[in-house]
Amino acid sequence: MHSHSIKDLWDLPELKIIATTKINHQIFIDVMPIKSKQACPICAFENTTRRGIGYVRKVRHLEAFGCPVYLNLPAIRMSCTACFAHFVWAYECVAPKKRYTKAFEATLPKQAIGATITHTSRVANTPATTVARIVRSWKMEEATRVQKTCQKKALACHNLVLGIDDFAIRKGHTYNTGLHDLRGGTFLDVIPGRRIEELHAYFNTQSTLCALKPVAIVMDLAKAYHTFAKKMYPAAIRIADRYHVNRYVTEALQAVRKSVQKQLTPFSKKDLKQHFRILGKRRDQLKNDEKNILHRLLQYAEILHQVYSWKEAFIEWYDCSSTYELAKKGFGRWLAQGTTIKHPAVESCLLTMRNWQEEICNYHQLRFTNAAVEGKNNLIKALQRRHFFTRNPQHYKETILLECNAEWIQYGS
Known part of the structure; x- marks a missing residue:
């Protein structure tokens, strides 16, 4: 195979492949930057000078042909002739001081959704602590983006139908309330508690949820939900599931x-x-x-x-x-x-x-049921069993929002 084809296969446009070797079912790729110079990170002066290679970084890349792939990246020492600063060559495919390429890290969240950190670690042959760190960092950003996207879609809907139902954290003791967009098929938010004062306290801090204009709300026969819906959305039809x-x-x-x-x-x-x-x-x-x-x-x-x-x-x-x-x-x-x-x-x-x-x-008047809501509740129950619950409420909420809105997730390249 030609070298440029190998470069396209591993998606390394900034690097030039020097050699490829396979040792003990592991593939090692020796590479060098295509460019000869790199701008100074301090003064942005482009006329910099190479000072040799200090060491070689071993970086994990995407798997190929059933084998783990490692890039041997040379740590090229650079100096700036303008500000006399010294720095090391920065690669676009991997962050500084990281042992995994950005492309490899982007595959871990996709494997973790619907599974556990332990299972993802075993499949990716990566330490569980590394997988947990990468996945949690990704969830913080992606859950916020997905929730804003779903709520923005609900705000723009002219015939919005909401579904409200509770699900147990600890059955008989602690509950949360899920707010769903039945027409759009999305999970809008996780509300802590199910009592009417808890619902009002949470909605007072969420201007986006207060701005929703549903034509109907589907719920069970819990009096607290009907009283809350009548006060919060007086123009909406209240439908018993x-x-x-x-x-x-x-x-x-x-x-x-x-x-x-x-x-x-x-x-x-x-x-x-x-x-x-x-x-x-x-x-x-x-x-x-x-x-x-x-x-x-x-x-x-x-x-x-x-x-x-x-x-x-x-x-x-x-x-x-x-x-x-x-x-x-x-x-x-x-x-x-x-x-x-x-x-x-x-x-x-x-x-x-x-x-x-x-x-x-x-x-x-409007034939909607909470069948989709019950399906999401079953998904949450399975999630809690799979993860043996979680002590971090924010991480728990982010996991629910992502797994219940899986079709809206955008994974990194």
Whole structure:
């Protein structure tokens, strides 16, 4: 292979390749600068003089042909004839006093996203401390840039739809709140806490988030989120997330199932308990053998058949209501259907549905759910397990913003 082709292969435009050797599955490249002179870093005078080579730097470069590549860079001593300063030749491909080229360092963050520092260190054959230092330095800059890009995109959106949901740092003790752009598919910010006073305290310091003008906000039935959204974005439609609303109906169905189980024979009780998941599935998603099992289960008690039909009618209401006006009428009929079922679990569910009737029906004004938000929450859970959490809150937030907005990351060349 010609020398200029080798130079193009390793992307070294400023260097001239003198020799290439392979020793013990490692490639060593002897190079020299193409230019004969370099401007003085102090006075910028270009008429400098070479004073020989003090030593040779061994610098790690990009891998090639399955082997690690090292550049043998001569440390050329220079002196300026104008200011009489002495300095060492500065290479563009590597920073001063560094053992890795800029191109090699730029590959480490891409390997670290979605993995651990230990795994990246093993794959890159680089010390973990070096990988951690490079990746953390990159995350500080890139997370800020990605967050500003996503928030700027949300500000420019005329039909912005926000999604709000909490995720656990320590389940049952500490929580954070995620703010999402559902239309753009981006994660806008991590808000510490989930109580209304914590939300207000954080938003008071974030002028960009206060300037957002969403047409709708999707969230669960947490009263704090609805109170906060009503005060912060009064013009936005508040939509109760379909997944969380449907879960109330499913939990009522399972509560009825448990009460029915207590009155059955041991064999029937075991049969009903064993196939409880079939009751929670949509009828149109059941397989043929599951339909046969469902038919057998519903014959154990009339009230179980009534609650199951009530649950299916709710799914049909979500799917088939074509307009907001028809949805409100259909929702009233569904509530009336539920009142005929005399069971405490169903009555408790109906009470919740009546209290949140407006927010539930608003789904039919703008059909958005927090499905993407739940996906990001699962990604955050996996991140926390993979990293065994992290003690640095800022580093934790930067990692979340980058991994949840992976398509917006720009890796160095």
